Amino acid sequence: MGSLSLSGKISIVTGATRGIGKAIAIQLGQQGSKVYITGRTLSPQDGVCLPGSLEETARDIHARGGVCVPIQCDHSKDIDIQRLFERITAENDGRLDIFVNNAFSGNDTLLKERGKPFWEQSLNMWDDINEVGLRNNYLCAIYASKLMVPRKNGIIINVSSAGASMYMLNPAYGIGKAGVDRMTADCALELRKHNIAFVSLSPGPVSSDTLMALSKGAENRGENIEEYRKIAKIAESPCCAGECVIALANDPNIMEKTGKVFSTVQLAEEYGIVNKKGNEPEANALETFLNFVQGHIN
Template sequence: MAPLSGKVCIVTGATRGIGKGIALQLAEKGAKVYITGRTLDPPKDSSIGGSLRDTAREIEARGGTCIPVQCDHSNDKDIEQLFETVKRENDGRLDILVNNAYSAVNAIFSSMGKPFYEQPTSMWDTVNNVGLRNHYICSVLASRLMVPRKQGLIVNISSAGGLRYLFNAAYGIGKEACDRMAADCGFELRKQNVAFVSLWPGAVGTETVLDKFGGGAADTIDSENVPQRYQDKKKMLELFQKGETPEFAGQCIAALASDPDVMPMSGKILTTFDLGQKYGLQDAPGHAPMDMRSIKLGLLQGGYTWIAALTPGFVRVPKWLLSLGGNKF
């Protein structure tokens, strides 16, 4: 029997990228997966494509069960209707919620290098309405289904941008809030046996990111507001091309959902690299999750190649020391 057979899941923002990869993996492992997004049919004017029907067809081609639900995650009524549908069609059952919906990628890339005070004030809502506020609303509605059954898993897709500066101010604020949401909501859900975690993927070669860094790959972003390691677009393209596939995060979430001892991890930040090590997961050939705690990798990204060559790959930054990188005290 498939490890997630009988499970009911919601994956928000699953038309492409990490959301699509997660939906593919959960369905392949036997779950009934509801996928959401604003685009039901493939757009005719997009070079990277992506739609709910595309994802659903790919899931069904693998033998999985998928229910596409067109949903604008900036519209509370759409969100409420989504959860009512899942409740009605599954006798109140929901086992896994993955908060992945995000609508700010284009805005972030277009404003790269501009300080927050030179960006329109609407940048906050562009980044954090769907990417943060919606995650909270979905988590509230999911918990109302999970708590009565005393089981469930909620996952916020976040990033290391919640620890150190990355892309822009609104992005980092939103990602740290996603991490704190998992911690505080996880604290309140612990007695109800419902787990809530924040997941940090590494560099993921999504269609959108490869398209953005691939356009004029030889260019350099010259700005004091962008960390040096992110300025060379050619190097960034190579990093994402060799990084995780969009489905690796899905493997990690499927493993978490299958783990009877998941509760000790609730309320914490988890990385795809660590989960891959814990559960013995393998990404597609030629791709590898990024170890954010690797000292060797940090030295390489900082340009200290000769020191990196002398540093063993297994030497890692302790988690307590990594947390100090937030520089808040």
């Protein structure tokens, strides 16, 4: 992929305490960007840096020579989002170059309600999945655009999912991700004349905390643990998404991609990205995962 640098760039990654968000933030910091990260858990407890905290992500970025500013933010609260962007504006003379919409708070609900048809799930399912998801993504895109448009420069990246175009997990999840991709297309149309790129990034199955949590409870649910192990074996590292973000942010022809959805597999092939496990993201990994999901629909 060659030598890349984002020195002097200002970026924000929402939901950067774990998984893909954390990996993206670390990659941005390594490439020289000043990275603002958000999450709900900020500080160490009793002097111990908690796993899944903003301080843990910031520590990892600083250890690699990067600059990171952790900001505690509950993305279900509009005032927290407003204050986040006010701080970005004040500290960087209104500059924002890269914004990654990754915050999502529905994982616990998805795990809790797994295996139930939508009509038997909690009536809060929609809000649990799409408040800190589709709604928050749209609100953050508004604030990010207000900073980028006057400078005629920037890129907004929505973290999406294959669930946008086919069944995955449950209807509320799929509807939300489809909305994310529709938002990407429509917002990109209006931002194009201002030279602002807006794209969706759709990772394959990722070796994440959620996948591990599903795996641990498989036997109790009467499921075959070997199926989960197979998915875990082919899952791509969260770092792949980070590499994709770096490549997109450095692409001189990024406006040719604006408004579109790209899988990590597509971008890995185009940009020569290698999975941190030593392989390129596998083109058949998503198909294997989707077949697995389809086999667990009640």
